[in-house]
Amino acid sequence: MRLLLACALSAPSKSDLQQADIVEVRDPTRRAALAGLLPSLPWFNDAPSILVFCGNGRRLRQCFERRGMPFTNEHLDSFFNATVDASLVLMNSIRAAAALGLVCCPISILRNHPDEVAEILELPRHVFPVAGLCIGYPVLEGRVVPRLPLSLTCHVDRFDDSDSEAQIASYDQRRLAIEAHAARVAGRIEPTTPWSMAKTDQYALPQRDDWGRFVRDRGFGTD
Ligand SMILES: Cc1cc2nc3c(=O)[nH]c(=O)nc-3n(C[C@H](O)[C@H](O)[C@H](O)COP(=O)(O)O)c2cc1C
Structure with a gap:
């Protein structure tokens, strides 16, 4: 896991700001609490490893504080940069796991319950979950899902x-x-059901429509 995490965090990072962190959830109580938020994924807590990828806007703000300087970039792009960094680290984790013969499933449905996830993982202000990742051993032969042309x-x-x-x-x-x-x-x-119909069915009802509120509550400027 240390090798995998180190490979993952070697991903390129916007301006070398390194605004991605990983929480490896080992504690059975916290794992169960996360699993309790995801009744549609009964296998979640069976995964040998559960990671949660976070955007971290806190460290940079701490660097500013340390120098007694006001943070001058309190706008949506700052939040977005941390999200992109965390996404690249997520993808690197999937590639690193594949190199070790492991398989993964990203879990963004965690963001349906952002306040609860933040509480369970004790995420401080300016740190937010981007996605979880279940890592395990392959049971079935993998298959490539055909993408759009x-x-x-x-x-x-x-x-x-x-x-x-x-x-x-x-x-x-x-x-x-x-x-x-x-x-x-x-x-x-x-x-x-063809793909385009399945996707419109899936998105027919509003999803995560309070994400903006959560991001602002975390302390990010969103203008
Ligand atoms: C950012 C992200 C979030 C995802 N969140 C979930 C999730 O919450 N639950 C789930 O079962 N799969 C999740 N997935 C897996 C996708 O559904 C899957 O990648 C997609 O169906 C394509 O299949 P493939 O990766 O096998 O090609 C997620 C994938 C990504 C990249």
């Missing part, structure tokens, strides 16, 4: 998604066929 998501010289309607329709078909085949092979029920 590069012709839609990669642009040359200028952004152009004028063909997105047709591209998404074709992706829906292709993905459904691949997933139906995988389900048939595994003896599972074949999926019938």
